[in-house]
Amino acid sequence: MKCRFLIAAALAASVAVPATATELEVTHWWTSGGEAAAVAEFAKAFNAGGDTWIDGAIAGSGGVARPIIVSRIIGGEPMGATQLNHGRQAEELIEAGLMTDLTDLAVKEGWADFVNPTSLLDACTVDGRIYCAPVNIHSWQWIWLSHAAYEKAGVPVPTNWDEFTASAPALRAVGVVPLAMGQQSWQTSGAFGVLTVALAGPEVWLKVVKDKDVDTVMGPAYTAVFEAFGAARQLSDGADIQDWNQATNMVITGQAGGQIMGDWAQGEFQVANQVAGEDYTCLPGLGVNKIISTGGDAFYFPLVDDADIKAAQLRMASQLMSKEVQVAFNLKKGSLPIRGDVDLSSANDCMKQGLEILASGNILPDGNQHLSPDTNTQLEDLMVEFWNDKSITPAEVQKGYASIIADAD
Amino acid sequence: MEKASRPSQLFRNLSAKFAAIPMVLTALVIFVGCTVWSFVYSFTRSKLLPKPLFTTEDLFSIPMPTWLIKDGSFDVYYITGFVTKSFVGMAQYDRLWSNSRWLTSIENLALYAGFALVFSLVVGFILAAFMDQKIRFENTFRTIYLYPYAMSAIITGLVWQWILNPTFGIEKIVRGWGFENFEFAPLQNPDLVMFGILIAGVWQGTGFIMALMLAGLRGIDEDIWKASRIDGIPMWKTYIKVVIPMMRPVFVTTLVLITAGILKVYDLVVAQTNGGPGLSSQVPAMYVYSYLFTAQNLGQGLAASTMMLLGVLIILIPWTIIEFGGKEKR
Numbered sequence: 028m029k030c031r032f033l034i035a036a037a038l039a040a041s042v043a044v045p046a047t048a049t050e051l052e053v054t055h056w057w058t059s060g061g062e063a064a065a066v067a068e069f070a071k072a073f074n075a076g077g078d079t080w081i082d083g084a085i086a087g088s089g090g091v092a093r094p095i096i097v098s099r100i101i102g103g104e105p106m107g108a109t110q111l112n113h114g115r116q117a118e119e120l121i122e123a124g125l126m127t128d129l130t131d132l133a134v135k136e137g138w139a140d141f142v143n144p145t146s147l148l149d150a151c152t153v154d155g156r157i158y159c160a161p162v163n164i165h166s167w168q169w170i171w172l173s174h175a176a177y178e179k180a181g182v183p184v185p186t187n188w189d190e191f192t193a194s195a196p197a198l199r200a201v202g203v204v205p206l207a208m209g210q211q212s213w214q215t216s217g218a219f220g221v222l223t224v225a226l227a228g229p230e231v232w233l234k235v236v237k238d239k240d241v242d243t244v245m246g247p248a249y250t251a252v253f254e255a256f257g258a259a260r261q262l263s264d265g266a267d268i269q270d271w272n273q274a275t276n277m278v279i280t281g282q283a284g285g286q287i288m289g290d291w292a293q294g295e296f297q298v299a300n301q302v303a304g305e306d307y308t309c310l311p312g313l314g315v316n317k318i319i320s321t322g323g324d325a326f327y328f329p330l331v332d333d334a335d336i337k338a339a340q341l342r343m344a345s346q347l348m349s350k351e352v353q354v355a356f357n358l359k360k361g362s363l364p365i366r367g368d369v370d371l372s373s374a375n376d377c378m379k380q381g382l383e384i385l386a387s388g389n390i391l392p393d394g395n396q397h398l399s400p401d402t403n404t405q406l407e408d409l410m411v412e413f414w415n416d417k418s419i420t421p422a423e424v425q426k427g428y429a430s431i432i433a434d435a436d
Numbered sequence: 437m438e439k440a441s442r443p444s445q446l447f448r449n450l451s452a453k454f455a456a457i458p459m460v461l462t463a464l465v466i467f468v469g470c471t472v473w474s475f476v477y478s479f480t481r482s483k484l485l486p487k488p489l490f491t492t493e494d495l496f497s498i499p500m501p502t503w504l505i506k507d508g509s510f511d512v513y514y515i516t517g518f519v520t521k522s523f524v525g526m527a528q529y530d531r532l533w534s535n536s537r538w539l540t541s542i543e544n545l546a547l548y549a550g551f552a553l554v555f556s557l558v559v560g561f562i563l564a565a566f567m568d569q570k571i572r573f574e575n576t577f578r579t580i581y582l583y584p585y586a587m588s589a590i591i592t593g594l595v596w597q598w599i600l601n602p603t604f605g606i607e608k609i610v611r612g613w614g615f616e617n618f619e620f621a622p623l624q625n626p627d628l629v630m631f632g633i634l635i636a637g638v639w640q641g642t643g644f645i646m647a648l649m650l651a652g653l654r655g656i657d658e659d660i661w662k663a664s665r666i667d668g669i670p671m672w673k674t675y676i677k678v679v680i681p682m683m684r685p686v687f688v689t690t691l692v693l694i695t696a697g698i699l700k701v702y703d704l705v706v707a708q709t710n711g712g713p714g715l716s717s718q719v720p721a722m723y724v725y726s727y728l729f730t731a732q733n734l735g736q737g738l739a740a741s742t743m744m745l746l747g748v749l750i751i752l753i754p755w756t757i758i759e760f761g762g763k764e765k766r
Contacts, residue, residue: 052705090730093729093730094725094728094730096730097484097729098729101484101485116732119483119484119485119732120484123485210710210712210713210714213708256699267602267603267621267624269710269712373717399483399732400730400731400732400733401483401731401732401733401736402726402735403731404726404727404730404731405731408536408537408715409536411712411714411715412536412537412714412715413714414714415626415628415712415713415714415715415716416714416715416716427536434531
């Protein structure tokens with residue numbers, strides 16, 4: 028401890044930025060290749076400021092990590108800072124007064140002026156106070172297509188969902204799985220959301236997730252989506268995989284035609300040295316509706332008594348939002364920055380498409396901002412059961428979906 | 437000295453009683469207290485954090501004119517009775533028993549319990565009977581059979597996940613021998629997945645049952661064997677008609693131990709399939725965890741865990757009565 032303090036003191040003296048150097052434990056679930064490279068940018072920036080980033084990565088995606096993070100905060104063993112998806116996941120923690128209020132810093136730095144879209148900051152706000160620092164925008168609305176697979180099958184790379192389903196038999200004929208899908212429930216549920224936005228349109232989707240309108244679920248637009256989803260589950264037969272990045276890997280290696288997955292898949296293509304437009308194609312909104320949802324990750328800072336830690340938390344929050352860190356992080360991660368005033372000219376083809384759609388304002392909130400974790404879990408259970416049990420008909424799952432939406436809080 | 441009145445029962449062995457206080461408190465507060473707490477909160481609509489059944493404001497409030505409350509100058513409540521928003525009665529249980537994931541979990545558990553019970557009892561007993569034949573290297577065999585039990589369920593699950601995986605495991609080896617159409621992927625098949633888990637569970641648990649049975653067999657008097665040999669009774673008949681009835685207490689205890697272990701099966705499934713494919717290998721303990729922590733719905737999770745407790749009690753109470761209740765009569 029003493030030794031560490033000496034080193035920290037020496038560092039602080041040599042860099043001579045802040046008066047104190049503090050260790051801050053940061054928990055997150057960014058463990059795939061692209062994600063780890065991105066989070067290292069945060070750590071680098073934080074350490075450069077004289078503090079020490081203690082990395083607390085939790086493997087196994089948000090579903091595994093969130094319970095650990097939340098129970099540590101509730102159990103009175105809070106970390107210095109943590110990743111969460113903003114939205115309703117931290118709602119009760121904030122209401123119980125377990126999170127640091129960032130409002131003063133946000134006002135001083137004028138977060139409200141540069142955060143784009145503003146809905147990101149709204150998702151951090153409870154009763155007019157700001158409790159989290161958004162760090163990126165993630166959109167679910169993408170399908171990733173493997174050029175190698177389509178070359179092998181001798182068919183052109185599809186440009187929308189209908190062409191994709193039409194090309195499936197050609198892929199099957201050469202032993203390629205048309206659609207890669209991991210077995211974790213959030214993946215099937217997410218893919219269903221993407222299909223809904225693409226086929227039924229954003230207004231219909233919002234009516235269900237935001238207004239919890241049961242009649243819309245039972246209506247014709249949703250019926251068509253459930254049928255399309257029912258047809259899609261045949262396309263993933265033969266892919267016995269669990270994790271999303273294993274599914275992405277099937278697309279990278281040409282074992283699968285495509286994958287419906289959020290733009291975090293981009294980082295995997297980047298790590299594998301693949302070039303957008305040459306080795307793979309990305310279609311926002313499945314090529315039907317060019318739209319992106321603006322979910323994302325945010326950092327929350329649990330409330331602690333220690334004044335040093337509190338100061339370090341605010342330093343970190345300020346850094347995460349800064350232009351340089353935003354650019355470095357998001358280029359590695361393949362996500363979009365939360366501020367509209369940064370230069371991303373080195374971004375690749377897919378990210379540029381995303382930036383264009385963002386600039387045109389064709390955006391949607393993320394499902395997490397309207398659905399509670401309780402409702403989400405039930406929907407995920409329902410969709411993963413439907414995807415794997417081919418004896419369940421689309422009509423049955425539609426009824427199940429409607430009853431969950433009817434009970435949603 | 438012996439004429440002096442006996443000290444009251446309460447103060448006998450005072451130091452021993454004093455030493456037992458921490459354990460008594462632990463048992464009362466942690467086991468009984470937390471169980472009662474869980475039970476009570478399963479009737480609330482608690483989400484991430486527990487919400488009390490009713491709040492004191494509701495008990496001591498005075499009715500006030502609407503205009504006073506409306507302008508916010510008085511922080512008072514109407515008398516609303518004892519039952520407030522948080523108490524939802526049996527609603528969590530209603531929801532639980534209409535949830536298909538919970539029902540699947542129960543079905544899976546029943547299937548797993550039935551097979552695991554019969555299989556580990558029968559195989560465990562047969563192994564123990566073989567070990568009891570004064571064989572050579574008994575210690576070595578006993579260690580080999582008991583070794584899987586020393587492994588954690590997570591490790592067991594992972595090892596069997598690899599063995600049963602079609603790309604690296606048994607299927608690949610047999611195909612390598614020339615049987616190109618051989619298919620063996622139980623963990624990827626929703627209809628067979630519970631059997632894949634059963635293989636691992638039985639592999640891990642049988643050695644322990646064997647050890648218990650062997651101890652029971654060693655408790656049988658040598659004279660009984662001698663007597664049955666003199667009477668010319670075949671060995672299998674002696675086992676079934678004489679030895680097994682004599683081992684009744686061992687069987688009952690083993691049965692309770694296996695059943696309690698089966699009811700809380702969790703880590704084995706998490707390591708092998710994580711409840712998949714789809715929801716086809718879900719078990720109740722996974723449902724509890726998922727609702728307590730991932731879904732942030734404490735009430736629902738506690739309702740499910742109360743049902744699990746009920747399952748354990750149904751087994752434990754009759755056992756306690758049979759084993760300890762009738763002692764005075766003997």
